[in-house]
Amino acid sequence: MSKAQKVLVAGAWRDSQASGTFEPDNPTTRQATGERYPVSNEAEVLEAIEAAALASEELRAFYPEGVARFLETYADRIEANADEIVSMAATESGLPAPTRLAAIELPRTTGQLRQAARAARTGSWCLPTIDTASNIRSLYQALEGGVAVFGPNNFPLAFNSVSGGDFAAAIGAGCPVIGKANSSHPGTSRLLAEEALEALKAMGLPPATVQLIYRTDHAVGAKLVSHARIGATGYTGSRSAGLTLKATADAAGKPIYLELSSINPVYILPGALQERGESLADDFSTSCLLGAGQFCTNPGIVVLLKGDTTDSFIQQVKERFEAAPVGTLLARGVETGLSHSVATLQQAGAELLTGGQAGAGKGFSFSNTLLHVTGATFLQNPEALQTEAFGNESLFIVADDVDQACAVARHFEGNLTGCIYSATAGTDDDAYNRIAPLLRRKVGRLLNDKMPTGVAVVPSMNHGGPYPATGHPGFTAVGIPASLRRFGMLSCYDNVRDDRLPAELRNKNPGGVARLVDGVWSTGDVPA
């Protein structure tokens, strides 16, 4: 049996105080990769929390410039070591190395790190607000303590707990990170953390600014997110595990940001199908099967109105699903989860149009699967029929009319996204105007005539949404600078001398930070 890999705790790689070990799988072969990783015990996690809390105090002296330079140096080092990192990520995730990992996900990852650096340096995230008559000033500043980051399985780089969106946001805000690697890609996380530590050393930052553990048991995980010395938690993953952590963090008054589940309803109205049905069948099939459907924003429900164009569309999608290759799933748990979810949907009244077979492709896999249900049946059992089936699957709901399509929208839980396709000629506008206001408040991002799978890293992006998509509808996990504010506390300075203020709030504003001064956004100085 191979020796367990080391953890990165308190600034050094060292043997874990392990309560056990685990081996990740290669999903393409369904066999273990041969590496062994430790399950950290409580003492080790408590030590990481304490080291992060100390680093949180020390880091202030390096904020923002030192922190920004660390993020940039780290991004450079990831690029310099891209081949090794991508190769490991491909082995652990089964995702295609050249197209997906090297060409898309790695540049996205380093881009996010550099955007977070820029947000820290320019103060764009911290909303500096100054009222001169009362001499009261405020901004967002790093909250106290480290941030625990639990990354998901589906983006081994761009949402990795030590390089992804939550990591970039927490560090960019000035918070140390305790990364809890996703169990399906611990090796990728290890290689990334090695680069992070070297970048910290090169910049002279507290080395405990980035720590990495691989797994804990449930009780120790609960301690991590609720400890008095932890600042906050970012979690992306399964709903059940997330809600268990949420209950513990909430009870301790510790912020926890969760991305839990989303079925991302798509309405395709009759006029749009009439205008461009074939092309919509292409777009939908491509979006739904991309990456074997393993995106948080995968279109898991399509609402259609009964009629001939809908019948044709369903047939066209069915043909495409049957013709498309079956992708490899990220992990054994995804294959079994998808099997269970499809069974649950069928038990709730959905009928299989195609697919439904586990192990239909290379490695962990599930055949491309379509289900359908009438609007009336959905309305009889809306909760079970919103079971998330994470993977290459979608459920078509065929409503009798616009009234029923609206009723369906009223029954949706909170989602990350919702889409409406309508005719360019305006023939769907009445239906749009009735459905859109209902769908709007159920989703974080409303799309028109566009599939939800792409998530641009731009300031206006919202990768969030009402519960249970996330834990709070006011925050986004993607989109800089907004994502940094999750890890800030609102910090007001009342009658504090200019030289004691943080740079962003002083009268002189040599960096040209955008500030709300007496109610007006300005990049200039404030008269002394």
Added chain:
Amino acid sequence: MSKAQKVLVAGAWRDSQASGTFEPDNPTTRQATGERYPVSNEAEVLEAIEAAALASEELRAFYPEGVARFLETYADRIEANADEIVSMAATESGLPAPTRLAAIELPRTTGQLRQAARAARTGSWCLPTIDTASNIRSLYQALEGGVAVFGPNNFPLAFNSVSGGDFAAAIGAGCPVIGKANSSHPGTSRLLAEEALEALKAMGLPPATVQLIYRTDHAVGAKLVSHARIGATGYTGSRSAGLTLKATADAAGKPIYLELSSINPVYILPGALQERGESLADDFSTSCLLGAGQFCTNPGIVVLLKGDTTDSFIQQVKERFEAAPVGTLLARGVETGLSHSVATLQQAGAELLTGGQAGAGKGFSFSNTLLHVTGATFLQNPEALQTEAFGNESLFIVADDVDQACAVARHFEGNLTGCIYSATAGTDDDAYNRIAPLLRRKVGRLLNDKMPTGVAVVPSMNHGGPYPATGHPGFTAVGIPASLRRFGMLSCYDNVRDDRLPAELRNKNPGGVARLVDGVWSTGDVPA
């Protein structure tokens, strides 16, 4: 027995489906006011939730202009009926009508309503963000459903559940409010809600935009904050009741904003005492005894460094506390709560310098009370010695040296405010530089050379802080526009046609709303 007053539910004043009744006290006489109020049962609360959810849909058509005009009309009506409202508030609260209620609190209340109207109209709260290359746009919009507001006892107007800061913020964001009156001033709440309903009718808004109930049992209160059709909750009040509501709301994934407790530590460094000890004794005594100390920001702990100037300062404050009149407390519960808290502090090792007697003034009252404890004793029992004593009381902690004063700061829980007084000559600067970074992260607002009791309603104000002062360190209950964002959800529009966008996100920007366009704040149009 008098007939119970009516509740305002679903747009009309009507007899309550009461599970019981209660009578508020006149705190000056310690006798019941003679009015009787209902305890609403579950069916009534469920009806209010449903009416608010429907109003939440209807209100979109009136946002922002109709909502803004309602807030302004309501403010006008409060001013026109100021005499009756102030008189009732004085009877129910014991607060001085001309000085406190008419001259300070009522103008603050109407000012907040008008500021919220302005924030709605100008879009200053909603952070419109536009990225032109990707055509993705986002802003904060009202979350779905009504907002339950639980107002505190200490501001019968400015924090009233149907006229105060949370009310103004929720309505300003576009959310209907279900006000749960504080049991100590139901009559004031009733008079205010009467004006609100008339203002809604005059503006043609959904009449269920404002509803008012007076009390529920614990189980029904839990239903209110966790119901699927409620949007969020704003709560200001006791820590124990607040935490019970928080647990229920959290479990349902419903945002709840709480202001729970705060002892507002004040450091007074030796150089400051040397320079202006007498004047600081005046300032502190005035601040601590203002309104019989019944402010969330009352200075409940003072940290001093051992020495002659500290001894003199303590003596000076003691004399002032003994010479000052004993104020009337807001309610029987405040008197008993203060007695219990002072006893708890004494049991934990604090010694009484003066005061400690219930019923020492007119009506509900407690003698002006000072306690003291050494830094070493505090550090042995920091939790019990941070027991909030809501009222005219403060605890002096005398530390051996700056090291111990820092250790004390490290043990503070989250607070709304923290103050440091230091010498203008610079002799305290070393101590300041060590203490300030520690205190900074424990408090929402850091003051220098100023008492914390004043809370200006300006954009930069933070009336919030780390747990347990509030439930989340990123939000403020005072300070417009920021306070409105608590009741918004982040709403992104991806590839949505210009005429389907909310006005704040369209290319044309006739209102000159400040928007973050391609990373730069701008008030202009976006090229089509």
